[in-house]
Amino acid sequence: MINPYGLKKLPAWLWKRLSGVPEKEGSLDVSRLTYVVLDTETTGFDYEQDRILCIGALRLKEQQIQVQDCLEVYLRQEHYDQKSTEVHGILSREERPCLTEKEALEAFLAFLGDDIIVAHHARFDMTMINNALERHGMPRVTNRVLDTSALYRKTLIQSPVVPKKDHYTLDELADKFDICKKDRHTALGDAYITAIAFIRILQGLKQKGITTLRQVLR
Secondary structure, eight states, X not given: OOOTTOOSSOOHHHHHHHHSOOHHHHTSXXXXXXXXXXXEEESOSOXXXXXXXXXXXXXXXXXXXXXEEEEEEXXXXXXXXXXXXXXXXXXXXXXSOOBOHHHHHHHHHHHHTTOEEEETTHHHHHHHHHHHHHHTTOOXXXXXXXXXXXXXXXXXXXXXXXXXXXXXXXXXXXHHTTOOOTTTTSHHHHHHHHHHHHHHHHHHHHHTTOOBHHHHHO
């Protein structure tokens, strides 16, 4: 967040008012925090018409992926789009345990707790989740959210020769960081790729002197 007052250090009360981040929380080292890295597979990209088919999430603590602490839930849905099915491979009549949308959301919220969310192009996933929550009269997710596409841009040098793009795909990050894409386009697989990319991004941010939650959220 830009400091409009030109001060090196804002008073705690003013920082909280401007950024929504308490001073003490803002000074936390991002490499030492706990995150939930998530991805959703959906029937399409329309926020109103399409629905979530699968939620995949894993916990990342102090830059270590907690392999045994993960969530993957499939949702029963009536609508399946052939084009999206070709991408994620989730079919309408597969023999796998499926939850209702409300059950899946409750499982996700229980797993999430108060942890910071990390996702690639997070606006899409969070909008789909929050829309689903609203359909069931449940409150929206208010956890802090970090987007790996936006954070990756922060690690890049300013160059008139090679300008930054507005968005970077998860495939581009996987190729950049040499991450295996074997389970690409599965919710938990994409969450795993995002988690590894996030760890590498944190390393790049540290080289630029960006180490606190306050700096990351600016």
